[in-house]
Amino acid sequence: MIRSILAAGVLLASTGAFAQGAFPARPITMIVAFPPGGVADITARPTAAAMEKILKQPVSVTNRPGAAGAVGNAAVANAKPDGYTILMALSSISVIPAADELFNRRPAYALDQFAPIALISADPTILVSHPSLPVKTLKDLVALARARPGELSYSSSGVYGALHMPMEIFMHATKLKMRHVPTTGGGPAINAILGGHVALTAGGPAAISGHVKAGKMRPLASWGATRHASYPNVPTFMEMGYKNVEYYIWAGMFAPKATPDAVMKVLRDTARKTVADPDFRKAMAAVDSLVQYKDAPEFQQYWMADAKRLAGLVRIVGKVEAKK
């Protein structure tokens, strides 16, 4: 009996030492805080497949949807920091704590519980209008919205969601007032404009592309820094003179904060090799998503600036809503 306990102890100690020696020694779980089929999931699957080839260990994608991503993000924030649980997050990771603060909720997680691994992709949203709206350009739209304050309506993926924030950035910059019709996701937001129930929406480039080509929506401007390759005729807000109107739905990988440096290095190296993988490139091109790689230090900087700006915006929007 005692011998077997001792043997088990030795065995445990040796696997422990082995795990410390070479990361990864067992399968890695990549958490996606959204249901299958969404942007995060579609980015995570090819990323995980490429990482598997590089790390020679299975990387399995686990969907933990709930509360607009708060559930899955919190799960990784509180996971054991050993690198075996990582997160494929969307830009909404920065907005959730700010919204929690605004509503005096116990925050699901804090941003400083995460260590960034790498930025994988960033897609600018594109402003589209219903064809019945008498505007051909962004300039027309601004003029119309100014002439009829509070009358034009737009749909979003949900309050403070990925398709709500870009509209707020735009309205904040132009001091325009419009009606907000939140829905429960990117799909319903697009349906609302297709049916003519709202006049405008900010859409992901891939999600709207078929409708734009069929003439069911009119693209007016892009939130990107440069013109989107699939929409060469659509100007950016910045070209049109709105300097700070820039927004991306980005996807990036994170690990829990206390993950050891050695493990982080392996994960960062893997991410760098992943974005160069031809199969990964092909998969991202198929969904019309722009690969935008940034290693941890630059990503950290980018992320913090983005988070600060969005949190500020949430507070401004929240105060406006409260006044009504």
Added chain:
Amino acid sequence: MAETFQNLLLGFSVALQPSILVYAFVGCLIGTLVGMMPGLGPLAGISLLLPATFGLNPIIAIVLLAGVYYGAMYGGSTTSILLRIPGEAASVMTCVDGYAMTQRGRAGPALAIAAIGSFVAGTLGVIGLMLLAPTLAEFALRFGPPEYTALLLMGLFILAYMSGGSMLKTLAMAALGLMLGMIGIDVMSGYTRFSLGIVELGDGVGIVPVAVGLFGVSEILLAAGATAALPVQRPKLRELIPSREEFRLSAGPIARGSLLGFMIGIIPGSAHIISSFVSYGIERRLSKHPERFGQGAIEGVAGPESANNAAATGAFVPMMALGIPTSPVTAVMIAAIMVHGILPGPMLIQQQPELFWGFVASMYVGNVVLLILNLPMVGLFVNLLRIPYAYLYPCILCFCILGTYSVSNSLVDVWILLVMGGLGYVLRKLGYDLAPVALGLVLAPMLELSLRQSLAMSAGDYGIFLDRPIATTMLALGVVLFLFALKPLVFKGKDWRDQVGLEKQ
């Protein structure tokens, strides 16, 4: 017409390729199993399978996933009928009369009618999809928030009008369901309501754990508390086949359920589950013997089961004709073709004729496969009842918990399941009907969201409901039904409910 026929030939030339045929069969098989697993519904099933389709070609991917989807709709009825455990949310109504039939030794006919009804509804649905998709899709888009609000209100009025048993008890249960539906993040403002600080409750209480808990777990608890051990059933082969009378009674409900389900299925949103509730209500109202409902009326199985299958097919209309996801299930299916570089949109049918027509043809094949798969299995499934309850029920409880957990890998859902099981036990001991709780829970968040979206569109002007013909018509119809329901309260003694024996309790 000739063009349609040619296209369909193209479709069959795709769908009858051995590789695609095999995947259609596998999809139907997996779907049937997923539907039978308590808690695991079509959404969970195709979500779990989605990653596996990334390596296949898009036609195979969509044929496989569609097979899982309508296969689950077939399979969902099995556990509802045999064990009173809804295999998926749309089968809640089937529990009521299906299980009553099982208790009367008519499990075989109930299962057979459910399979035949699903087959008829599925096939009619595919014909509708094939001939009417572009026309109906434009109609579907006109369903904005105001129309949706009107539809849901009509659903609630129908519930009040059609309910069996004590009106007070029914409304109390509906109110409980509506209140449970208030839990979670308010989509319009972002405030969290009644979540007790549990992050998972931010999404609200899911219908899956509530339905499985209220119906399934409570049934297991009741069986454990029964003083006399339940007799194990030994059905004979002769009793597996529906009688001529049962066929005759089912024909109307299947036809009406198919039409109703298809129409509701087309409408964007997650209202598909109400198709089975509404169908049940209509059949009870139309029946010459409404008192039989709840005691094992075959119409109460035939109608809702046809309706939920037709709704599943109806949901493909806007998905294929417009390339828009109108429900979580079709959203996952669109993702499945998007990863192959096919971007959804209204040009989908023109640009990808092989995809669309192959898909349509595969659904004809799939429905036949499901019928062949399900009818002989009726005998097998019914024999499950031979297992003594002491062994059967612990296994079922285990499956309930596993199925519920696996939907979103959430332990909170398991706790909801168990609490609802306890609650359902108490309520059933007190003689309450539980179906209105499930309906209330489904309707509350959708109704609130669409009402407030409508008001956001009109800047707070209720006139929006009167400006739009579809919404106005449905609201008027709902109000008329509501007044009918109120009539007996005003004119005592003239209660049709009393005449037809509904108030007996």
